[in-house]
Amino acid sequence: MARRIRFVEALREGMRQEMERDPSVFVMGEGVGPHGSCFKQTENFTNLFGIDRSRDTPISELAIAGAAAGAAMMGMRPIADLMWIDFSMLAMDQICNQAAKLPYISNGQVKTPVVYRMTTGKSKSNAAHHSGSFYSWFINTPGLKVVVPSTPYDAKGLIISAIRDDGPVIYLEHKLLLNNRGEVPEEPYEIPLGVADIKREGTDLTVVATGAMTVFTMTAAQKLEKEGVSIEIIDPRTLMPYDKDTILASVRKTGRLLAVDEGYRYCGFGSEMVAMTAENAWDALKQPPRQLTTMHTTIPFSPPMEDYVFPNPDRIADAVRSMMQS
């Protein structure tokens, strides 16, 4: 059997291999240097590549994001680590107004091949400022691509594709997935951006789920299987551009859609999936498409409240059951 490594190791390996291959690739961010990042994503990079290419920064999210865009225009391929997605709110102008738009407004005279990496989502009582999932904002921004791996295999293939992509890519690492293990080839490989993966085949209902929600849905699927319900799980992996064809093919097959999204409902990716499906697979749908998202609230600290507001395997299974019964 192939080597099984952790998500964070797969991500690190992908970055390392690209940095070995291409001297224009480098990492910058708070603590990416000797410390090797918050979750060890760049462990040992300063030994391998020096502090210039694994570059610690001040706590200056706006300048980090903008400097990465500027360096990218000059032929570098920066990986800018913004730590938590929550902190990217300080960098929105440089990400969404500058990096995303420079190639377009310059009429293609410049490129901005930056990867903006951030951790995302729920962890354990990380509370209001460290539990964000607002990637819908990035999806809403022309010029950006958005990538959310759910397995170690995807983590590596997608980071390599993100680095090689000539435009800015938002790469999101879910905190609950970082230590999950999975099979990962040693050699570098790309997973094309925009291509979904069918994480599980099924016949009764399609679940579109991303990041940790994919894993939660896998758990739910096992329970449901025992109850005689077969769900198909599509992980878009890239949320912008998303793989409309694969999602629609599945929905056309099962006739039912449940979008499971850790973001919020209103103008979120869940609504996007429901809308896209309603618009494009109306005839094939046996019932209204549905979504299950984090409840519309600032994230509370205390575990009972925190658990209450997020989707989890039980809640996913319940949502599927209620659809199958109606």
Add this chain to the structure above:
Amino acid sequence: MARRIRFVEALREGMRQEMERDPSVFVMGEGVGPHGSCFKQTENFTNLFGIDRSRDTPISELAIAGAAAGAAMMGMRPIADLMWIDFSMLAMDQICNQAAKLPYISNGQVKTPVVYRMTTGKSKSNAAHHSGSFYSWFINTPGLKVVVPSTPYDAKGLIISAIRDDGPVIYLEHKLLLNNRGEVPEEPYEIPLGVADIKREGTDLTVVATGAMTVFTMTAAQKLEKEGVSIEIIDPRTLMPYDKDTILASVRKTGRLLAVDEGYRYCGFGSEMVAMTAENAWDALKQPPRQLTTMHTTIPFSPPMEDYVFPNPDRIADAVRSMMQS
């Protein structure tokens, strides 16, 4: 007949009356002082209220937004003018991470009654950094309300309600509407947040449209009327929380939905309307709900390209026609 005044005058009157009524209300922002704001929204305020209550600021969006939140916690009711919505990208942290969340995380011990005012949308060749419509980000943020008036009457009633609201409200002024005239009572009045307005009654198809799109749709409706197509136009006026009941009642009546949104499609308000309708009025819909939005591109400068990417009355009429024919 009642007095007819311009949108910007109605907005100004609403702010002025609230500032007269309540000494804790004040305006702050770049150029709101003696100059009376970019589009004269606060004309004459320094004469009426002094430079303290019509307070010019440096170009410090993050600090403006945060200082407004801080002052609001202390019992003031700031109206923070961020000029263009585009510049609010520099203030997202203070708006969405702080002002929106402080009441919740403090467990109700503090309130943040701030109105964040911004102009929004297309104008004439305002290009990539001055044509934004990304209010879906604010809709996606728990703790915020989002208001988009489309008429002078609504502009006044909604600004008064926004100022009186105890939480943070995003108030968006569409540049193309500022000089439109309409009937506006002289006395202060509130339009409750969260209540839609049926701008036009019709029987064949429901259009949900906001801001300038409401006006464009009115134009389209006249053409369509001549062709024998009767559309009902719902202006939600408040996009968060939006008036689900009114929208659904209309869709249940007409059996058809077209959402016309100046924002982008992916994770935008158009998708939200399509999703919400598909989820809740499935049985009543005669065909798939549809949306017409600005194309997914950075906004180009040159008029032919700019016109190409935005919705306009013709395109709205075409979208309705194509739905009625299918």
Add this chain to the structure above:
Amino acid sequence: MDTITQIRLLETMLRVRKAELQLAIMYKNGKVPCAAHLYEGQEAIAAGICDHLRHDDCITSTHRGHGHCIAKGMPIKKMIAEVSAKKTGCCGGKGGTMHLFMPEVGVMGTVGIVGGGIPIATGIGLAMKMQNTDRVAVSFFGDGAANNGSFHESLNLAALWKLPVIYICENNLYATSVAVWRSTPIPDIGIRGSAYGMPGVTVDGNHVDEVYAAMETAVARGRAGEGPTLIECKTYRIRGHFEGDDAFYRTKEEVAEARKRDPIDYWKAHLIANGAITEETFEAMSAKADEEVAEAAAFADASPYPEPESALLLSGNPA
């Protein structure tokens, strides 16, 4: 500084220290659901600054804010209960270790976003000024935060408008793993006051008397309507960035050296030397703080968790 003040400062420092050490234990025992950022070694700053504040003065603080809250008047039990995620906490369990509030004593929020509290404190000062009070606002933040745009924009605004805000930069030489010299190209952050035409001073943050003296001037200035002050307090972050951080990015020797400069030891020695207290008084004070903290921990322990559904109260959820 009179003897009563001297003793009160020591008392505050002890209370803060003991509360933090208690939380370290509770964290190890799984009673705190999330790694907390502890304040050990920096107590002289919270004590020296807040001693000048009235209940109607306000502070904003950071992820490392427990000590500021206690020094500002939050009962230890309300803090510990919150950090242990209990319903009786100062925010009913909604905020947690990085989001502590108690407006009735002027705690207007600790903030999880680095630098995020600085504009807020600036706005609090603006309100205080517009309301014609002589109240002052204080913003605590770290060396790391001083490189964020929020710092720059806020100090500029406060200086421009002569707001009664005092900016306290606790330079503990680290921002997570990043040493200050690897983020900040000047020796003293206090220098930055001059970029806004405001007084900027740098003091030894482990010497509560120095902190106290600098704040005395700053508060007087603020109350008199003369505008803001920046005070940099040099100190050291004794523990890891958060509980569980092994902090291998610095040497044991460096930490051992820093421990020798313990602010409580310094002040205790000073007070014993000048006869303000005896070793016995100190022991008694220490025991009293221990007792208060033990009671607070017991209170937190005995308190219930919030109801799950209460998550939606105040949420703005339209459903």
Add this chain to the structure above:
Amino acid sequence: MDTITQIRLLETMLRVRKAELQLAIMYKNGKVPCAAHLYEGQEAIAAGICDHLRHDDCITSTHRGHGHCIAKGMPIKKMIAEVSAKKTGCCGGKGGTMHLFMPEVGVMGTVGIVGGGIPIATGIGLAMKMQNTDRVAVSFFGDGAANNGSFHESLNLAALWKLPVIYICENNLYATSVAVWRSTPIPDIGIRGSAYGMPGVTVDGNHVDEVYAAMETAVARGRAGEGPTLIECKTYRIRGHFEGDDAFYRTKEEVAEARKRDPIDYWKAHLIANGAITEETFEAMSAKADEEVAEAAAFADASPYPEPESALLLSGNPA
């Protein structure tokens, strides 16, 4: 400064001035679809700074960036065609007056967001350094931008990493209607260099010789790997904030006084006095610039608009 340089500086200033006045006319005639922010009166800065730059050095600029682009080497016709929304413009009509690019001559973008170009220039400098070149990057921005977080974070980063970036603050005393003393509580923005341990100087931006001299030092420093410099150039915004702004927030007298300090008049007088040129040479230079600008305007006029559908090229539209 040798005579050739002296004359070249005058030439650049004239070319910039004439191009801007041409745009003012074109705006009035409806040939520019959007109010532009013109640079009249600030030409000495663009000229004095860019004269030190090679084609492989880079600049970022602002909403008021036409002059910087010309001084950096963009053909006037490419600029005017872009501002008139034509397909032949430097960005094919996609950018417009606030978004001008021409990487082949080092114009890496003018930016519509105030302060937005400062981090980008910093990153350009970072790349130049990592690529072991002796190139330098320049960021032009206004007095207003110096109060934005982007300024602070960028200068700190550049000083920390000793990047070859030169920050040019054009203090034209206004940010839209807001006079600099109502946004900035210090007399000279050059002072802010000290907040980052970088040289910060303030010069008369209407005196091209002063600007040139300050830049000479800064460029040498940058190329030698010694790090960034902040240069504040004091000047005056002669026109309204944008075409169509009546600028009633300041007196006619103030503007008239400022006009007396016209940078072209100053330099012309200087060059005539020292014998570098005669009145006739000046007239000839002026006529040549007029001719170039007229040709550029004709070129723009004769150029087609872009095809509507080309809006979607490069857009990332997945449909």
